[in-house]
Amino acid sequence: MQNKKVLLIITGGIAAYKSLDTIRELKKNNVDVTCILTKSGSEFVTPLSIESLSGNKVYTDLFNLTDEHEMGHIQLSRLSDIILVAPATANMISKMAYGVADDLASTVLMATNKPILVAPAMNVRMWLNNSTQRNVETLKNDGIEFIGPDNGEMACGEYGEGRMVEPNEVVKFIKKYFDALDYKPLVNRTALVTAGPTKEMIDPVRFISNESSGKQGYAIAERLQSLGAKTTLVSGPTSLTRPAVERVINVDSADQMLEACESSLPADIAVCAAAVADYKIANKEIAKIKKDGSRQNMILEENPDILERLSKRNHLRPKLVVGFAAETSNLERNSDEKLNKKGCDWVLGNNVSENSIFNQDTNKIYFKSKLYSENWELMTKKEVAKKLCQKISLHLNN
Numbered sequence: 264m265q266n267k268k269v270l271l272i273i274t275g276g277i278a279a280y281k282s283l284d285t286i287r288e289l290k291k292n293n294v295d296v297t298c299i300l301t302k303s304g305s306e307f308v309t310p311l312s313i314e315s316l317s318g319n320k321v322y323t324d325l326f327n328l329t330d331e332h333e334m335g336h337i338q339l340s341r342l343s344d345i346i347l348v349a350p351a352t353a354n355m356i357s358k359m360a361y362g363v364a365d366d367l368a369s370t371v372l373m374a375t376n377k378p379i380l381v382a383p384a385m386n387v388r389m390w391l392n393n394s395t396q397r398n399v400e401t402l403k404n405d406g407i408e409f410i411g412p413d414n415g416e417m418a419c420g421e422y423g424e425g426r427m428v429e430p431n432e433v434v435k436f437i438k439k440y441f442d443a444l445d446y447k448p449l450v451n452r453t454a455l456v457t458a459g460p461t462k463e464m465i466d467p468v469r470f471i472s473n474e475s476s477g478k479q480g481y482a483i484a485e486r487l488q489s490l491g492a493k494t495t496l497v498s499g500p501t502s503l504t505r506p507a508v509e510r511v512i513n514v515d516s517a518d519q520m521l522e523a524c525e526s527s528l529p530a531d532i533a534v535c536a537a538a539v540a541d542y543k544i545a546n547k548e549i550a551k552i553k554k555d556g557s558r559q560n561m562i563l564e565e566n567p568d569i570l571e572r573l574s575k576r577n578h579l580r581p582k583l584v585v586g587f588a589a590e591t592s593n594l595e596r597n598s599d600e601k602l603n604k605k606g607c608d609w610v611l612g613n614n615v616s617e618n619s620i621f622n623q624d625t626n627k628i629y630f631k632s633k634l635y636s637e638n639w640e641l642m643t644k645k646e647v648a649k650k651l652c653q654k655i656s657l658h659l660n661n
Contacts, residue, residue: 264292264441270343270377271296272368273313275303278350278384282308284430285349286316292434297343298322299368303352325367339367340375344444347437348372349410350384350427353395359407360398380440382410382433387423404624404643410436447491448656454492455530455581456484457537457569459499461517465561466548473538474621477501479587480536482648484508490652492532497523499537517543517566524569532655533581535570535607538589542566574606583658585609585651591616598631608632611651 269289273282282298289296296317300310310321322339340346348355348368355368359381364370372379381402389395390412399409411428428436458480460473477498484496485506494508497520505511512523517539524533542563552559570586584607588598591614598612612629615621626647628639639650 264289264294264438266293266295267345267441268295268297268343269437270299270339270346270371271317272299272301272346272348272351272355272371273304273308274301274348274350274352274355274368275306276350276352276384277307278427279304279307281384281427281430282349283312283316285347285433286313288430288434289437290316290318292438294437295319297339299339299371301355301366301368322367325370337374340371341377343377345378345380345437345440346372346375347380347382347433349380349382349433351381353383353385353389353392356381356383356395356398356402360401378440378444379407380410380437381407382428383412383425384427385412385425387421387425390425391423404645406645408440448660449487449532449652450491452492452531452659453529454484454487454494454532454534455497455524455527456480456487456494456534457497457499457520457524457539458484459501459503460538461499461520461540461566462515463517463540463543463566464515464547465544466550466552468551471540471542471544472500473540474615475499475501475538476621476623477503477537478624479626479644479647480534481506482644483534483536483651486645486648486652487532487534487655490656495527495530497527497537499539517569521567521569521572524573528576528579528581530581531659532583532585533573534585534651535573536587537569539569540566568605570607571605574608583608583655585611585655588612589615594629595631595636598629599636602631602633609654611647 273279286296297319298313298317299322313321358369364373410433413426413428414424415426416422459477460475462470462472464470481503484494488494488508495510496508497512514520514523543566545562545564574584586607588601588610590597594612594614598610602610610631624643625641626644627641630637
């Protein structure tokens, strides 16, 4: 953690006293700590005590013109390596989940492009409240990491989950987090990922497509990039924001996706997570089809199989080719058959029969390689990406 910078946001609650020890522990590890103290947090600890321990100015007011001139909320949100909210009250967690920005702390959290860690502290009933748990799930799906809370005795005399993790454990978590950020096992590797649906035009305004949000492919692409791989994402039409990867190629049709993939070779890794339409319109109309009471006959022809094309290339085949299999029945058998038929190295199958995968933040995977298979429990798509990319790293570095 040498020379790392942490922006510590201290919110209101009796656990705010632990923030002083958190600052001490971070300083012992040569971390530069800057603090934001909320109005309610100042009821428990003072700016003077925080400033004395951190050695840096404490920021409190969004509308302090001096602060905005010297270090505005945008600069505060960008100059640290991570942002730590400790303690984090139920109120602050709710603000973060709903995008409320009504004070300096919440505005900085909205404006930041840095990782956010949250150490909750509240009464057990507040922590277990359905609204709090929904907010926590929302933030986890957004990639925010939670440290705790612990079980223990509360200041109110009750006992249960909701107690803030002790400062030394918070710092241990941060150290592991920084170690993970510095972990780049795929440096000097290149990766190609496909994501989203394809769109096959019937006429200039109508098309056929597949159900797909692109979330899983985007998460995989971002994870590969974070592990050091120079990653190209070939994306069909989605509503997702551009991920933090080396290159994004936006396409519509399967033919365009194939062309983009082949032009992106060579690559060490190819992950085909896109929901490519199996068929396209052979007799596509050049003008909008008008409704005249008659039946319209469409002739369908097969689209190119991108996964199979990449897997069976004689030239510039990626070292590892991974496919996805969206199945409505016989998941394991169909995934096994796809692995053998397509010639790829791994297949990740998922059951989409009950629409429990499309447009959701979670996924349940049947993993199949040529050597073994395993069932992954239900997890977020970001967690699936993390687990898959860890397997990719181990495979390529062994």
